[in-house]
Amino acid sequence: xxxVASNYARxxxxxxxxxxxxxxxxxxxxxxxxxxxxxxxxGNHLMADVLREHGAQVWTSDIQTYDRQHGDVAxxxxxxxxxxxxxxxITNPPYGKxxxxxxxxxxxxxxxxxxxxxxxxxxxxDFGKTRTHLFRDNPRFEAKIALIDRIQWFPGDxxxxxxxxxxxxxxxxxxxxxxxQMLWEGRELKA
Numbered sequence: 001x002x003x004v005a006s007n008y009a010r011x012x013x014x015x016x017x018x019x020x021x022x023x024x025x026x027x028x029x030x031x032x033x034x035x036x037x038x039x040x041x042x043g044n045h046l047m048a049d050v051l052r053e054h055g056a057q058v059w060t061s062d063i064q065t066y067d068r069q070h071g072d073v074a075x076x077x078x079x080x081x082x083x084x085x086x087x088x089x090i091t092n093p094p095y096g097k098x099x100x101x102x103x104x105x106x107x108x109x110x111x112x113x114x115x116x117x118x119x120x121x122x123x124x125x126d127f128g129k130t131r132t133h134l135f136r137d138n139p140r141f142e143a144k145i146a147l148i149d150r151i152q153w154f155p156g157d158x159x160x161x162x163x164x165x166x167x168x169x170x171x172x173x174x175x176x177x178x179x180x181q182m183l184w185e186g187r188e189l190k191a
Contacts, residue, residue: 025185123163
């Protein structure tokens with residue numbers, strides 16, 4: 001696949017809705033049944049809905065309300081009310097220029113939640129020496145799930161223009177030495 005420019009004019013706090021298949025691809029490898037999941041960039045709750053369908057309890061927040069109300073309207077980068085019990089943070093965070101916002105989001109997620117962290121980011125997010133503290137040098141880093149199909153963020157006939165992957169960090173209290181996994185997933189479960 002070739003990455004091409006989308007020609008989409010971005011605006012502040014734009015809504016990027018994650019197609020349900022992308023969340024299902026994560027849950028095939030890391031089920032969240034009966035876990036309390038915080039979705040802090042909830043948008044219109046497409047990801048939260050899939051998590052609930054798979055048995056998770058979901059607490060939502062976002063920087064603004066779109067079409068559905070959240071448990072809290074707050075900026076993840078600012079003072080935010082963190083759920084008392086949080087087994088996981090699962091979200092598609094903002095990336096920002098050069099993925100700087102995504103790096104900051106990842107660092108804050110790891111600091112705020114001792115449980116599972118799963119972030120949907122660009123497929124090359126783990127490249128670069130400035131991010132070794134998140135991957136190579138981070139004992140919590142568990143897996144990368146490369147999505148072999150592209151996510152379509154906006155209505156229309158065109159597919160997405162960039163490749164994405166789930167990055168997963170394990171709970172702090174996980175014992176033992178683990179080698180991170182590299183997995184691949186797509187729109188449909190292959191038999």
